[in-house]
Amino acid sequence: MKAAVIHDFGGIDQLAIEDVAVPKPADGEVLIDVQASGINPIDFKTRNGMGVNRGWDRVPENIILGWDISGVVVESQSDAWRAGDAVFGMPRFPALTDGYAEFVTAPGNELARKPNGTSHLEAAAVPLAALTAWQALFDNAGLENGQHVLIHAGAGGVGHLAIQLAKWKGAHVTATCSSRNTDFLVSLGADDVIDYTQSDFSEKAANMDVVFHMISPDQRPQSYATLKEAGFLASITGPLSPEELEDHKITGKFVTVRPNGAQMQEIAGLMESGALKVHLDTVYSLADIAQAHRHVEGGRTRGKVVLDLTR
Numbered sequence: 392m393k394a395a396v397i398h399d400f401g402g403i404d405q406l407a408i409e410d411v412a413v414p415k416p417a418d419g420e421v422l423i424d425v426q427a428s429g430i431n432p433i434d435f436k437t438r439n440g441m442g443v444n445r446g447w448d449r450v451p452e453n454i455i456l457g458w459d460i461s462g463v464v465v466e467s468q469s470d471a472w473r474a475g476d477a478v479f480g481m482p483r484f485p486a487l488t489d490g491y492a493e494f495v496t497a498p499g500n501e502l503a504r505k506p507n508g509t510s511h512l513e514a515a516a517v518p519l520a521a522l523t524a525w526q527a528l529f530d531n532a533g534l535e536n537g538q539h540v541l542i543h544a545g546a547g548g549v550g551h552l553a554i555q556l557a558k559w560k561g562a563h564v565t566a567t568c569s570s571r572n573t574d575f576l577v578s579l580g581a582d583d584v585i586d587y588t589q590s591d592f593s594e595k596a597a598n599m600d601v602v603f604h605m606i607s608p609d610q611r612p613q614s615y616a617t618l619k620e621a622g623f624l625a626s627i628t629g630p631l632s633p634e635e636l637e638d639h640k641i642t643g644k645f646v647t648v649r650p651n652g653a654q655m656q657e658i659a660g661l662m663e664s665g666a667l668k669v670h671l672d673t674v675y676s677l678a679d680i681a682q683a684h685r686h687v688e689g690g691r692t693r694g695k696v697v698l699d700l701t702r
Contacts, residue, residue, distance in 0.1 A: 394492035395680040397454045400440030403681040403688075411453065414489070416496045422466040423478065423497060427515035428490040428698045429459030431548060435688045443485040457490025457698070458483075460497070461505055461514035469499025477505035480655050481518035484648065491680060493700055503655035506662040513662075516669045516695035517552070521658045523648040524553035527603055527625040529560070531644050536561030538600035541592070541617055545581060546572035548695045549627070551670055553603055554579045559666045565599070567592050567606075572693060575670075593617055604628060615639040670694030676702040 392413050397405040416422045434456045436442035444450065461479035464472045472478060482488050482497035489495050505514045528534045540557050544550040545566030557564045558580040565583040566576050576584045585592045593613035601623050602614045608629035618624060624631065624643035631643045661667035672694045675683040680698065687696050 392493040393677060394455050394489065395677055397438055397456065398452065400438065400444065403684050405438060406681045406684065408678060408680070411455070411492065413494045414496045416466055416468045418468050419499055420496045421464045421469050421472050421478070421499055421502070423460065423462040423495050424465045425460050425462040425490065425493055425495055425700045426511035427461050427700055428457045429515045429517070429519065430457070430683055430687050430696045430698065431459065431519050432687060433458070433519070435684050438684065446485065451487070455487065455489035455492050458488045459515050459518045460488065460490045460495060461511040465494075467499070471499040472502070478502040479505045479514040479518060480652065481522060481648070481650050484519065484650055491677065491698065500652045501650040502652055503659045506659040509662055512671060512674055512697050512699060513669050516548075516671060516697050517658065517662070518655060519648060520548040520695065521552045521556070521667070522651060522654060523549050523627060523646070524556050524603075525654055525658065526648055527627065527646040528553060528557060528601065531646050532601040532603070532623040532625045534560055534562055534601050537563070539563045539565065539598065540601040540603065541596050541599045541614070542566045542603045543614070544568070544605040545576045545579070545584070546693050547605065548692065549605060551579055551694050552667065554581050555667050559661060565596050575693060601625065615641060672696050674699050
């Protein structure tokens with residue numbers, strides 16, 4: 392099968408399309424014919440040597456990046472799935488999924504059925520971003536109906552899904568973005584949009600129950616200033632010290648996403664109902680993986696960038 396492989400960490404020139412062996416599913420796993428794979432910032436950070444690889448004891452000879460996948464089961468050793476089932480998910484994270492490949496194996500309990508009416512391209516764009524938002528806002532921050540939440544980087548992969556999930560929960564959503572994305576955030580359902588190029592968000596937002604901090608750790612003081620006492624800050628851009636939280640009289644957590652098949656199935660239901668829609672910025676072929684990485688690394692993606700493995 393074809394796969395995008397790196398043999399060392401570095402720039403996009405490390406990415407090469409190579410022939411590799413099709414993997415075999417173990418007990419409880421399935422073999423998936425991958426139709427599409429989503430690209431996330433953790434992909435290029437790992438390619439650069441500053442991502443999930445920091446926790447590795449050894450570096451594999453062949454590294455296939457990519458965690459978001461959507462495809463069709465072709466062989467099953469799992470009671471949950473059979474050949475022909477269309478599935479999607481973010482299996483194994485932070486271990487390698489090998490998503491930039493034509494076939495992958497995955498634990499059956501970390502997958503969900505692809506939503507009806509959703510393309511493989513759309514489905515592949517969702518798992519890591521939606522699970523990150525779900526686990527940050529609901530599992531950790533405990534966001535509830537009627538609460539006020541500030542969501543940073545609202546036009547990004549995680550942010551644009553987080554806005555919709557928070558609105559589905561019944562929260563009042565304030566979100567930040569650049570000037571070119573203000574209308575986009577309004578279309579997603581944001582109640583208030585702050586253009587960070589025109590004003591300091593800490594002067595526009597106040598009395599927040601929850602802040603979803605997806606911007607530089609250096610800007611956490613401004614985020615703390617928007618929270619009410621005993622509010623919650625969920626960070627995905629760096630750990631929070633107990634002293635820092637105590638000084639600001641709030642609670643918070645550094646959230647690292649994990650696979651969850653049950654949550655993915657709930658997310659699939661929201662996609663089927665129309666409550667959650669993913670925005671595809673650009674679709675690339677596997678052969679154009681370097682260009683796709685350059686796009687995401689540029690930091691101006693609206694929604695998600697996806698690989699079409701059928702091209």
